[in-house]
Every structure is written in C-alpha cells, then in structure tokens.
Amino acid sequence: MGKVKVVHYLNQFFAGIGGEEKADTLPHIAESQPPISQQLQKLIEEDAEIAGVVVCGDSYFNENLEEAKTKVLEMIKSFNPDILIAGPAFNAGRYGMACGTVVKMVQDELGIKAFSAMYEENPGVDVFKKEVYIIPTADSAAGMRKALPAVAKFATKLAKGEEILSPQEDGYFARGVRVNAFVDERGSMRAVNMLVKKLKGEEFETEYPMPVFDRVAPNPAVKDITKAKIALVTSGGIVPKHNPDHIESSSASKYGRYDISSFDKLSEADHETAHGGYDPTYANNEPDRVLPVDVLRDLEKEGKIGELFKYFYTTVGNGTSVANSKQFAQEFSKELLENKVDAVILTSTWGTCTRCGATMVKEIERAGIPVAHMCTVVPISLTVGANRIIPTIAIPHPLGNPALDAAEEKQLRRKLVEKALKALETEVEDQTVFED
Numbered sequence: 001m002g003k004v005k006v007v008h009y010l011n012q013f014f015a016g017i018g019g020e021e022k023a024d025t026l027p028h029i030a031e032s033q034p035p036i037s038q039q040l041q042k043l044i045e046e047d048a049e050i051a052g053v054v055v056c057g058d059s060y061f062n063e064n065l066e067e068a069k070t071k072v073l074e075m076i077k078s079f080n081p082d083i084l085i086a087g088p089a090f091n092a093g094r095y096g097m098a099c100g101t102v103v104k105m106v107q108d109e110l111g112i113k114a115f116s117a118m119y120e121e122n123p124g125v126d127v128f129k130k131e132v133y134i135i136p137t138a139d140s141a142a143g144m145r146k147a148l149p150a151v152a153k154f155a156t157k158l159a160k161g162e163e164i165l166s167p168q169e170d171g172y173f174a175r176g177v178r179v180n181a182f183v184d185e186r187g188s189m190r191a192v193n194m195l196v197k198k199l200k201g202e203e204f205e206t207e208y209p210m211p212v213f214d215r216v217a218p219n220p221a222v223k224d225i226t227k228a229k230i231a232l233v234t235s236g237g238i239v240p241k242h243n244p245d246h247i248e249s250s251s252a253s254k255y256g257r258y259d260i261s262s263f264d265k266l267s268e269a270d271h272e273t274a275h276g277g278y279d280p281t282y283a284n285n286e287p288d289r290v291l292p293v294d295v296l297r298d299l300e301k302e303g304k305i306g307e308l309f310k311y312f313y314t315t316v317g318n319g320t321s322v323a324n325s326k327q328f329a330q331e332f333s334k335e336l337l338e339n340k341v342d343a344v345i346l347t348s349t350w351g352t353c354t355r356c357g358a359t360m361v362k363e364i365e366r367a368g369i370p371v372a373h374m375c376t377v378v379p380i381s382l383t384v385g386a387n388r389i390i391p392t393i394a395i396p397h398p399l400g401n402p403a404l405d406a407a408e409e410k411q412l413r414r415k416l417v418e419k420a421l422k423a424l425e426t427e428v429e430d431q432t433v434f435e436d
Contacts, residue, residue, distance in 0.1 A: 004082035004159040005051040006044070008037045009072070009102050011095045014141075015055040020279045023094075023395075025057030027071040029078075036144075040085070043152030047159040052079045058094035059278075059395050061101075062351075062377055068098075069105055076106060083158050088117035088147045089124060091139040091319050092277075093351015094395070096124025097377060103132040113158045117151050120173070121322060123355045123380040129173045133164070136173060139319065174209075216362045218387035219370040221427045228342035228424075231309035233332075233364070233371075235317030235325075235357035236283065236290040236349045236398070237275030238266070247316055249276030255315035255328040257335070260308070265294035277318040278350050282397040286409075289400030290347055294410065295417045305421065309341050315360075317353030325356040329363030336369055343424045344371040345417070350395040351377055358384035372420040372434075374398060382431055388423040389433045392416060 012018055012025040016034045030053040033041065041050045054075045061068040076084060084106045086099035099116040106114040117135035118124055125134055135154055137147040150171060157170065167174040183190075190207070197204040222228045239247060245256045263270070266287035273283040273290060288294045296308045313332045317325070336344065344364050348357030357373060358381040364371045365387060373386040376398050381389045392398035399413045423434045 004048045005079060006048050006083045006085060006155065007076050007079050007081040008033075008040065008050050008053045009076070009084060009086040009099065010034060010036065010053060010055050011061075011089075011092070011098065012055065012057040013092075013095075015053070017055070017057075020277060023057045023059035023278070025055065025060060027054065027056040027060070027068055027075060029053065029075050030055050036148075039148055040152060040155075043148060044155050044159070047156050048083065051081060056098065058092070058098060061098040062094050063394055065101070069101065072102055073105055073109060076102075077110060082112060083155060084112060084114035085151060085155055086114070086116040088135070088137045088144070088151060089119075089122060090137055090141055090143065090147075091119040091122050091352060093123050093353070093355060093380065094377065095351075096122035097127065097351055097380065100124040100128030100132060100134070104128060107132065115154060115158070115172070117147055121352075121355070123351055123377075123383065125173055127379055127383045130175050133175075134173045135171060214362070215385050216365045216387070218428045218430070219365055219368060222343050222370060222424045225305055225343075225421050225425050226303055227306040229307045229309055229340060230296065230305050230421075231336055231341045231344045232260075232291055232293065232296065232312040233344055233346040233360065234291050234312070234314050234348070235320075235353045235360065236314075236347055237273040237316040237318075238271055238283065238287050238291040238312075238314050239274050241270055241272055243272070243274045247274045247314070249274055249316060249318065251319045251321070252316040253324060255313060255332065257311050257313050257332065259310055260293055260312055261310040263293055264297045266291060275316045275318055275349065275353065277353075279396050282400065282402055283349075285402075286397075286400060288413065289397040290349065292345075292347070292399050292413050292417050295414045296345075298414070299417070299421075306342070309336075309339065311335075315356070317348060317356030318350070319352050320356045322355070322359050325359035326363055329360035330367075333364050333367035333369065336364070337367060341369060344369055345420050345424075346371055346373050347392075347398055348373065348375040348377075348381075349398055351380060354380040355384055357381070358386045361386040370424050372423045374416065374420055378433060382433070385431070387428060387431050388426075389431070390416060390420045390423060391433065391435065
C-alpha cells in the first residue's frame with residue numbers, strides 16, 4: 001500500500017506570505033511547501049506525503065465565509081487526499097475558526113479524515129471541539145517544536161487506519177463522546193473508592209465529568225432609550241494617543257477608563273488603537289470605526305438617547321485570557337452601576353478580541369446591565385454566550401468602511417449603532433443576532 005496523501009491548510013502567516021498586512025490573501029494552492037509543511041513532511045514521511053498546501057488569509061476567510069469555503073474545498077478536493085491537516089493555529093482566533101471550519105467541511109462534504117491543532121483558549125476550540133479532532137498546543141508559535149510532533153503522531157495514526165482512543169490516550173481535546181468499556185472493577189466499588197478519596201481530601205478523577213454551562217440570562221430591555229445613559233466599552237484597544245496606561249498589544253493584563261466628555265468624535269490626533277494582530281491603519285486613521293463616539297454624540301444631541309456616559313472602558317482582546325477578561329468586566333461593571341448606566345454597547349474586532357469582548361459582555365450582563373455586542377466574527381460571540389449580537393463590517397474596521405466617503409461611512413456607522421440601540425430596546429429570551 002502506498003503512502004496516504006495529505007493536504008495541509010495554512011493561513012498567510014505560516015505560508016510565509018506576510019502578517020496582518022496580507023490577511024486578505026485570496027485562497028490559492030501554494031507553489032511550493034512552506035517551511036512548516038516541510039517540517040511536518042519529515043515527521044510523517046514513512047507513512048504519508050503532503051500532496052499540496054492550500055492557503056487563505058485569515059481576514060479573507062472569515063469575512064467572505066461562503067465564498068472562501070467553496071474555493072478552499074475545491075482546491076483541497078483537487079488533490080483527492082486521504083487526510084487534511086489544518087494548522088497548528090495556536091491562539092490565533094481567526095486562524096482557529098478557519099481551521100475548524102475547513103476540517104468540519106472536509107469531513108462532512110468529502111468524507112475524509114481531518115483534524116487541527118490549537119491552544120485551549122482559541123475560540124475555535126469551543127466552537128468545533130465536539131465535531132472535530134483538535135490537538136492541544138501552546139498559545140504561540142514558540143511551541144511549534146512540541147506541536148508538530150503531536151500533529152505528526154496523530155496524522156500517522158490516521159494514516160495507518162488505527163482506532164482513535166480516548167482523549168487522554170491519543171492527546172486531543174475531549175469531544176463529549178461516551179463509549180462503553182469493560183473494566184475489572186465493578187462500578188459500585190469504583191464509586192465508593194472515589195468517595196473515600198474525596199472524603200480524605202485525596203486526588204481522584206471522575207469517570208463522568210459534567211459539562212459547565214456558563215450562560216447568563218439576558219437582562220430586560222431598556223424601556224425608553226431616549227432617556228437612557230449609554231456607556232461604550234471595547235475590546236478593540238482604542239486608547240488616548242500614545243497609550244498612556246501602556247495596555248499591552250497582546251495578552252492584556254489591564255484595561256483603561258478614559259474621559260470622552262469633551263469629544264464629539266475621535267480622531268487620529270487624539271486616539272489610536274493599542275491592539276496587535278490586525279492592521280491598525282483603519283482604526284488609527286478613524287478611531288470611531290471601532291468606538292463610535294461620533295454617532296452616539298449625534299444621537300445624544302438629537303435626543304435619540306438620554307446621555308453618552310462620560311467614560312469609555314477599553315482593553316486589547318488579542319490573546320487576552322478569559323480570566324482577565326472576566327476580571328476586567330467585573331471591576332468596571334461596578335462603576336457602571338454606581339454611575340447608573342442603563343445599557344452598554346461593546347465593540348470587538350477579530351477572533352480572540354471577540355472572545356474577550358463576549359466574555360466581558362457576559363459579566364456586564366451578569367451585573368444586571370443590558371448590553372449589545374457589536375462584532376464581526378458572530379459565531380465566536382454566540383459560542384461564548386452574548387445575548388444581543390449585532391454583526392458588523394470587517395475585522396480592522398467593524399463600524400466603518402474606508403472605501404466610502406466620510407459622510408457615507410458615518411451614515412453606515414449610524415445604522416449599525418441604531419441597530420444596537422434597537423437591540424437594547426428589544427426583549428429577548430435567548431441569544432439573538434440582530435440582522436438587517
């Protein structure tokens with residue numbers, strides 16, 4: 001029997017094309033194997049060969065999902081592969097979402113074996129782990145030396161047609177699949193032994209871990225938005241010029257609170273983004289594309305809202321842990337309550353930024369304040385658990401479109417913000433995406 005054929009799916013960075021400035025790279029087949037594919041080939045060469053490498057930019061894939069899926073699937077199909085490997089994506093949120101989408105698509109539509117690899121806090125894990133195999137990795141490419149051998153080991157097992165065993169034995173994220181197994185000791189005795197260990201304070205491992213459902217019920221709608229005090233929060237990293245509190249561009253350990261009472265709009269002269277991971281040009285040139293102060297100030301003057309709260313809260317969602325995201329929102333939600341804020345609009349940009357934003361949304365909601373999440377990567381917001389979700393334009397400029405002239409762009413932003421206000425006025429019982 002010959003070697004099995006593998007197709008490797010990569011984003012623009014690992015394909016060696018470029019970073020965020022090339023995130024709009026169109027789907028294509030690489031002319032030669034990038035270094036990461038070459039390294040993987042060496043690890044699997046006895047049992048498999050990489051027949052082709054399919055590449056797509058992270059922004060292009062997530063912002064043109066259906067078109068990207070169609071093109072990528074056709075390219076993968078052209079190799080007639082036996083296995084697809086996507087990634088590793090580490091903690092790159094958009095890349096993780098793309099990898100999970102491609103793996104699931106290939107499994108469902110081509111019926112071939114496929115898997116990915118990423119960090120446990122990558123939003124792609126939460127979205128796809130029940131449906132696809134995902135190998136755990138470190139949070140950054142610094143863990144590549146350990147990630148690739150783990151990927152190669154799993155690929156080799158698939159290539160040989162061996163049975164996939166438990167997550168503990170074969171090293172993938174648990175999928176929630178239960179299987180029958182024969183053991184020497186009867187269940188009642190195992191249960192008693194576990195109970196005894198628990199009573200003694202000793203370590204034990206349950207045979208049936210219960211899922212944790214961290215959902216927050218939506219708060220009642222705002223009764224009269226024309227009298228409501230609205231606060232702005234963002235995980236998109238908008239800060240005063242020169243980032244006075246030095247919020248990190250990735251894996252933020254802090255958030256900021258900044259006064260906007262004297263601003264009718266934000267500009268590149270007074271504000272910028274501290275966010276790493278995506279092209280900051282659009283946000284730096286027009287910060288209102290991420291934090292819509294201009295539109296809300298207009299609505300305030302027109303009496304369409306009661307008041308824009310004098311402070312906004314901001315952090316960088318890029319790679320920021322769930323624990324830190326929760327802590328930030330728990331802290332500033334107390335201030336929002338003390339200042340009698342009636343509702344919050346929270347904006348997010350890309351993958352892990354959306355995860356951070358949606359996590360903060362839940363904590364604001366948990367504090368008793370209705371909140372609308374404006375984001376581009378809606379599936380992540382849904383998976384994390386936001387209740388009122390408004391889809392936006394694009395990752396680097398969620399509330400704007402640089403291709404439009406200034407007046408048209410502001411009108412576009414106003415329509416999106418008005419949709420968020422409508423969401424805050426609408427009673428919902430479950431998660432709701434407010435489309436057109």
